[in-house]
Amino acid sequence: MNIYYSDIHKKHDFRSNSNDEKELELYYEVPDRIDSILDALEDENWSNITAPDDFGLEPIKKIHTVEYLDYLKSAYYDWMDQSEKTGVAYIPYKPGFNKSDLPYDDIPDQDGFFMTDMNVEVNESTYLAAITSANSALSTATSLLNGEKSAFGLCRPPGHHSGASICGGFCFLNNAAIAANWLNVHGKVAILDIDYHAGNGTQSIFYDRNDILTISLHADPSWEYPRYAGYAQETGNGKGKGFHRNFPLPPQTDEALYLHHLSEAIELIHAFSPDFLIVSAGFDTFEDDPLGTFQITRNGFQNIGQEICSMRLPTGIVLEGGYQIEKLGRNVVAFLEPFATQVL
Ligand code: SP5
């Protein structure tokens, strides 16, 4: 299986900012997550790991607005200029939903326009890390065009909470959406989001479209992040009606209940009959995940991988969340195993 990865993400790291335990809550999304996965891949001798190609900004601009990309690119520097501060990161403090038509001119007021929450700190490497993460997803998609049955993008930062002009929940660019849209020129694409949290960014990006089916299984947003999207009644808009589906699940969801709803999602994907599948693969459904409540075991991830693999679609797997660092790598390997060993 082709695996795409770049170590540029390592500089997108905020742990040194604080020793305050409450603030450290912001730092679940850390570089060590990737080390855990690389170690587990190495244990399996899955050494086919290469750096992503550079696809330029064009495929990213098809999903994200230029205003938002400019903001991301300059947020850290604008803040340092404006505040005449020295520091390692820009820590946002005015997130929210700014409903005005145009963003304010200056950071931090712009955050109200471009952010849903505060879990999106920015330092001088964040923009490049996000672009490179998107490139890993695009390389994963390109593998499928080259005839691979599956490929894995070891993406960091993650992407599924990011919308056309919004970041949130550790996500800056929507890697899965960028990859799916890129593939869409060559055939029909479905996105299946199995992260613990609703894929609200992906939902919003494709909400009006009928050419890409988006499905998300996740903790019910009535009590879990992101709260403002991911409800069962949200099924798309206009010609996109019926081309988005949410499966909000209860706290403590275990493998049996999860697989039950996954099989419904798989039926919907079959009915759509896509040529390609992109999986937003989050591992925060794990029983020991510090951000989740679900009860999926390592073996459960293998069974979930098997069910998705059984669709026999060319499948690009893109990393999203997963915060139990020590066991994350083994869980990822368990999920990938059915794909890696599948017989054509
Ligand atoms: C990609 C992804 O998985 N993003 C997740 C963003 C979730 N942000 C929620 C932060 C709330 C933290 N509260 C944690 C309490 C755990 N003990």
Ligand code: ZN
């Ligand atoms: Zn998540």
